Amino acid sequence: MPVDRIHWTELPAAARAAVEAHTGPVLSADTAQAGVNSGIAATVRTAETVLFVKGVPADHPQVPTQHREAAINPYLPPASPRMLWHVQAGGWDLIGYQRLTGRHADYTPGSPDLPLIAHAVAELQVTPCPDIELKRAEQRWSSYAGSSDVSVLAGDTLLHTDLAPHNMLISDRAHVIDWAWPTRGAAWIDPAVIILRLMEAGHTAAAADAWARASFASWASAPPAAVTVFSDASAAAWDEIARNDPRDWKKNIARHAHDWVTYWRSHTQV
Incomplete structure (x- = not known):
């Protein structure tokens, strides 16, 4: 089921705070245009790093799909991006991934x-x-x-x-x-x-x-x-x-x- 895409600044404050507990303050975020299954999909920049954040509302049918992604990630080959953290806050389910360019x-x-x-x-x-x-x-x-x-x-x-x-x-x-x-x-x-x-x-x-x-x-x-x-x-x-x-x-x-x-x-x- 497609999810309406929002920008980083439109996430609830509690959700953004939960992410920043892992990343430090977010300086900028660029919303991805591709894909239909994530309510938030953005390249996020902090003072220390750049990463990719994706997520869906916690009551959305896509949540089990996102949990499958989180569960399988530690077992994937090196070519797949590493999951950095997985949080639920502010009514959202959010995952941070190693950012791959390409x-x-x-x-x-x-x-x-x-x-x-x-x-x-x-x-x-x-x-x-x-x-x-x-x-x-x-x-x-x-x-x-x-x-x-x-x-x-x-x-x-x-x-x-x-x-x-x-x-x-x-x-x-x-x-x-x-x-x-x-x-x-x-x-x-x-x-x-x-x-x-x-x-x-x-x-x-x-x-x-x-x-x-x-x-x-x-x-x-x-x-x-x-x-x-x-x-x-x-x-x-x-x-x-x-x-x-x-x-x-x-x-x-x-x-x-x-x-x-x-x-x-x-x-x-x-």
């Missing part, structure tokens, strides 16, 4: 960002999945899978599951950010997720598939029947997302999800 990734065909993206996701694929409460892939997609056996989605890999370009920050390398939906599951699911984003950026299904096969051992060895189950469930999930919030980009992803299913079924024996 730009959102370019997923278009031939982009020089693609090798960096592949490296970041490959690094994530070998990051140990922590023994904490996480959504399981077979749970997350079960309601979209019909009568299919969702146990084929199970696994012990830490998955991001939302590898959109705005969740990849490019500097000298790619940084995976915004961990709202960490999930435990089969390693090939994140490559399947990124394939739809490559198609959104202009790749054909065949080209996206080939890139993923060359980049990720998990995708190259993924059981075709399991991929079919996930692909069908993903298309159904995106249909629901687009129905509930029919913005163009969501409808486009839903269309690409069905295009992918058509391609996959035509190129496998499943």
Whole structure:
């Protein structure tokens, strides 16, 4: 659910004071324009440092999502920003993160960002999945899978599951950010997720598939029947997302999800 974005100075005084207890006095704050899931998202400057602050009202439905981000952060690979603190005050739930500088990734065909993206996701694929409460892939997609056996989605890999370009920050390398939906599951699911984003950026299904096969051992060895189950469930999930919030980009992803299913079924024996 989107959250109305406010500026740092519009936060309640108690919320700002709780942040400054960790940071010292805030000298300036620049509100981020991208993203729709944070009520506050700002680069904050103090006399000692620069950091990124994000948060939502304490009674907003996005609060559990933010708590998932906080819980998973200590276990993430070095490319992801470190959480510095997490506070609740003044009717707000707020997190301070290490500030990373960079730009959102370019997923278009031939982009020089693609090798960096592949490296970041490959690094994530070998990051140990922590023994904490996480959504399981077979749970997350079960309601979209019909009568299919969702146990084929199970696994012990830490998955991001939302590898959109705005969740990849490019500097000298790619940084995976915004961990709202960490999930435990089969390693090939994140490559399947990124394939739809490559198609959104202009790749054909065949080209996206080939890139993923060359980049990720998990995708190259993924059981075709399991991929079919996930692909069908993903298309159904995106249909629901687009129905509930029919913005163009969501409808486009839903269309690409069905295009992918058509391609996959035509190129496998499943």
